[in-house]
Amino acid sequence: MSDYLVRGMSMDGFVKVVAIRSTELVRRGAEIQKTTPNATAALGRALTAASMMGNMQKVENGSMTLQIRGGGPIGTITVVSDPTGNVRGCVTEPKVPLVEKYPGKLDVGATVGTDGALTIIRDLQMKEPYIGQVPLVSGEIGDDVTAYFAQSEQTPTACALGVLVDKDQSVKVAGGYLLQLLPGAPEETIDALEKGIQRAGAVTAMLEAGLTPEEILGQVCGDIGVVFMETTEVSYKCYCSRDRVTSALISLGREELTQIAQEGKTFPVECQFCDTVYQFTPENVRELLEKI
Numbered sequence: 001m002s003d004y005l006v007r008g009m010s011m012d013g014f015v016k017v018v019a020i021r022s023t024e025l026v027r028r029g030a031e032i033q034k035t036t037p038n039a040t041a042a043l044g045r046a047l048t049a050a051s052m053m054g055n056m057q058k059v060e061n062g063s064m065t066l067q068i069r070g071g072g073p074i075g076t077i078t079v080v081s082d083p084t085g086n087v088r089g090c091v092t093e094p095k096v097p098l099v100e101k102y103p104g105k106l107d108v109g110a111t112v113g114t115d116g117a118l119t120i121i122r123d124l125q126m127k128e129p130y131i132g133q134v135p136l137v138s139g140e141i142g143d144d145v146t147a148y149f150a151q152s153e154q155t156p157t158a159c160a161l162g163v164l165v166d167k168d169q170s171v172k173v174a175g176g177y178l179l180q181l182l183p184g185a186p187e188e189t190i191d192a193l194e195k196g197i198q199r200a201g202a203v204t205a206m207l208e209a210g211l212t213p214e215e216i217l218g219q220v221c222g223d224i225g226v227v228f229m230e231t232t233e234v235s236y237k238c239y240c241s242r243d244r245v246t247s248a249l250i251s252l253g254r255e256e257l258t259q260i261a262q263e264g265k266t267f268p269v270e271c272q273f274c275d276t277v278y279q280f281t282p283e284n285v286r287e288l289l290e291k292i
Contacts, residue, residue, distance in 0.1 A: 004233045005055055005085055006213045011225035014185035015193065018056065019177040019213035020234070022048040025087060026163055026174040028236035032275050035094040037165040038111040039074050043094075044163035045108065045141040046079045047087045048176045051234050053145075054081025056178075057122065065121040070139045072113025073097065080273070086237035088273040106165065112139035118148055142176070149180065156181040158193070162203030173207035177216055189224060196222040238274035245269050245278045246288065254292050261285040 005020035026044035029035075035043055046066055054064040060083060068077040075092025099107040114136045122130040132152035137143045142161040149157035161176035179193060200206065200219040211219065217226050249257065249269070260267050260282075267280040280288075 002233050003235060004213070004231055005052060006217070006228050007055065007230045007232075008217065008226045008228040010189070010221060011227055012189060014182050014189050015221070015224065016056075016180040016182065017177065017217050017221065017226055018052045018179075019217045020048060020052055020085075020175050021207070021213050022051060022174045022176070022234070023171060023207075025051070025234060025236040027171040029087075029089055030171055032236075032273070033089075033091055033094045035091065036096055036098065037169055038099055038106050038108065039091055039094050039096045040165050040169070040171060041106045041108050041163045042074055042111050042141065043077060043079075043089055043091050044171065044174050045161040045176070046077045047089050047236070048161050048163070048174060049141060049145050049159065049178075050079040050081040050089070051085040051087045052176065052178045053120075054083060054087065055085035055232060055234070057083055057124070059083055059124050062125050063123045065119075065123075067119045067121070068112060068136070068141065068144070069116040069119075070113030070136050071115035072111050072139060074111050074113075077112070082237070082239075085232055085234040087234070088236060088238045090272045108141065109139035112136070112141065114139045118144045120148060120152070145178075156185075158197060160197070160203045162207060164204040164208060173204060175207050175213065175216070176203050177213070177220060179220070192222060192224050193220070196220045196224070238271060238276070240271040240274060240276055242278050245271075249280065249285075250288055250292060254289060257285055257289050257292070261289065 003024045008017050030040040050066040064081045066079045073096045079089035081087045099110045101107045117133050119133045134148045134151045137147045142159045145159040149155045158179045163174040164172040166172040269278045
C-alpha cells in the first residue's frame with residue numbers, strides 16, 4: 001500500500017487536521033541510512049512530521065527543513081520536505097545503542113536528547129527563508145513539534161507520531177496526525193479534542209490495528225466530525241543529481257580539486273540523503289578545474 005496523507009477540517013470549521021501513513025517512506029529512509037531500531041524510530045518520526053508540515057505549506061517550488069540537535073547519541077537529524085510532502089533525511093550516527101523505556105518500547109527521547117533545539121527552515125521562495133527555533137521539550141519529536149507551533153507560530157497544535165519497529169528491525173508501521181486550532185475555537189471544541197486524543201491512544205496501536213489516516217482522524221475528532229479536503233500520495237524522494245554534485249565539487253575550490261586530480265584515483269561522492277554514488281574520474285576533475 002502506498003503512503004499517503006489526508007488534509008481536512010473539522011465540521012465546525014475550527015480545527016485543521018492532517019494525518020499520514022508513512023510506513024514505506026520510513027522503511028526507505030531507514031534502509032538508506034542503515035539505522036538501528038532507536039535511530040529508525042527517531043528518523044521515522046522526523047520524516048513523518050516533516051511530510052505533514054511540508055504539505056501544509058503549499059508553496060510551489062518551496063521546501064521545509066526540520067533539524068533536530070538534542071545532544072543525544074544520534075547526533076543531528078536533518079529532514080527535508082517538498083510542498084507535496086515527499087521527504088528525505090539523514091542522521092549523524094545511525095548505529096545508536098538500544099535503549100528502551102520498558103520492554104518493547106523504544107526510548108526515542110534518550111536517543112535524541114533534550115540539550116538542544118528543533119529548527120524549522122521554510123523556503124517560501126522569497127528573498128530569505130523563514131527560520132524558527134525552539135528548545136527541545138522531550139526529544140520525542142511529536143512533543144517538540146507541538147511546542148514549535150505554540151511558541152514560534154503561536155498556533156495551538158497537537159502532534160502525534162509513531163514508528164513501530166518489528167523484531168527483525170524492519171519498520172512494521174509508521175504514521176501520525178497533526179491538529180491545529182484556528183482563532184476563535186470554542187472551549188467545547190478544545191475539550192472534545194482533548195478527550196478524543198486520550199480516547200484514541202497511541203498512533204502505533206491504531207496503525208497496527210489497520211486504521212487508515214482517515215479512520216485515525218475519525219477516532220481523534222470523534223463527534224466533532226471531519227470533512228476531508230485532499231488526499232496526496234507521498235514517498236521518500238531525493239532530488240540529488242550529477243549537476244548538483246558537480247556544483248558542490250566546484251565550490252571546493254581550485255586547490256582542493258587539484259589535489260584530488262593529482263591523486264589519480266576515481267573520486268566517489270555519495271549523497272547523504274540517498275544511496276546514489278556519483279563517480280568522478282581524474283579526467284572529470286580536471287574538466288572541473290578548466291571550468292573554474
